[in-house]
Amino acid sequence: MKKPYHHGELRQALVDAARALVHDRGESGFSLSDACRRAGVSTAAPYRHFADKHEILAEVAAQGFIDMTNRSRAETTRHPVGSPERIVALGRVYFNFAISEPALFRMMFGQKPGIAENNRLWATGEECFAYVVQEVVSFCDANRIAGDAQLIALQLWTMVHGAASLTIDGDYAKVAPGLDVEGLIADAANRLLFSLPRTPSA
Template identity: 45%
Template sequence: MSNDPSAPLATAAVTPKAAYHHGDLRAQLIAAVRELVETHGPDGFSVAEAARRAGVSSAAPYKHFKDRHEILRGVVSEAMDRLRAAMEEGAAHHPYGSLEAVAAVGLAYVAFAKTEPGVFRLVFGLTEGHENAPDLLAKGEGCFGVVVQAVAACLGLPPGDPDVQRRAYMLWSFVHGHSFLTIDMKHKVASAEINDWDYLMGIGRAILAASRDGAALPR
């Protein structure tokens, strides 16, 4: 692994057909759709093409998914698992409770967006039915929980503390916005080059340093 903290975390290569086993068809279809979403967008792929890439008949996907929307929901669910794991791994590479650990959580988030912009957009664009999908809601809360845990450790406060929750939300908002601006290339309107690690450390320092020094942010 690179020693450069600004280097994006690597993601597993998608080789659905080579890795295909009948007992893991669901996972292989999700991997195939991930590739197609990156290439053609969530509206530009066919279930038949996903099945072809997985090496199965066009009818096979419907043994695991009732329709196209459910396949996309499966892609979102799997992506959220990988995003959370990457965020946790990022924090684990730095001392517990350090500002660097907080920044590394954000770096993993940005790296995921850069590496899989189509899937990243899908995760936050596929809102239809989320209120009826407690599993996806729970996974979203789990991802935010990684931010909360890192912030709580940095501030030396319990995760449920209102100040921790508020500051974690501020950090997530900055990182989320930066991720979308980056993949949409809108960051180029800035006159200065933005280094992700420096940006994340700066934002973390600005939002968390006041509490660490004993002061409180305005409510």
Template identity: 40%
Template sequence: MTDKPAVRTAYHHGDLRAQLIEAVRDLVERHGPDGFSVAEAARRAGVSSAAPYKHFKDRPEILRGVVSEAMDRLRAGMEAGAAAYPHGSIEAVAAVGRAYVSFARAEPGVFRLVFGLTEGHADAPDLQAKGQGCFGVVLHATAACLHLQPDDREVQSRAYMLWSFVHGHSFLTIDQKSTVASARIDDWTYLMTVSRAILGQPVQP
């Protein structure tokens, strides 16, 4: 009766939506994006298997909820990374990348979900907006570093290059494909090298 937040109160336990998202997040993390069932999530939350449908239209909508929450955290991490170094420094750019990679390492299942979901969910304006928000962090750090505006064409190109680099590295890391290249560099050195390479020379020869 006293523990509203975690276990359950009675009947209306008041926090089901958030608790379901957390349960699903954990399941996705453990068994992969398609390795979760709404039934199991309901079981974990201590409710019947029909209860989730009072909060979500269907299975995909639950996943979208997880993704939305994850993107918030991803963005927060990236912003924190940028803030930890002087505004306009290359270190700030590299730190944004490091936050990205850290997120992928910490929650590979969720990370894969976030970027694999685009499949049948093209119709999700809020997610698309959050994606743009994340890219915006890269964009601003890049712009500051180059002393240009974020809408500058060259800033956009270079920011995209940085992003695809970091994105690819993240995926290869969590897929453990990066161990294929026996010479593993640590993240920070790697990210600083790449950032310098991309921000230090013209994009068009």
């Protein structure tokens, strides 16, 4: 059997290769040429499917958001609606995602010249956050917590995002080696939630 002139699934093959390469070498270490080699095509082939290198990376990041949203749904639905376990599960998914796919995580949330403008990426990211807000709303309702659910969600997001970033970027390791990051998050998140004003019970 000989290689056909046309690849057939080149677009998806390039995205898959890009994701694998980014995972291995980081975004800055990723080259389109490498992805082409891996897909077995010439370096000019991608331009039939993508405008430029950034567009492939945006697609990879968008798939990251989809993955994260799916993992979030899968983990939260194992606990009753409105339970604190659902919020904890969300934080855990976020943190573990960052740990397991740091380069992808950075592409999703980091500043990306030429990537952030991508519409598809924008939409998948928004959808992901909307799910978190929805969960926080349910939690607040079930626990008679007063306050803007979106603001609460933003505070929790900020905390977990900070912890995830400082972990994968090696900053914690420099000043506090061996730190129990998950414990730190759990403690802070608890205090953030317990210090919220509550509506008087009926």
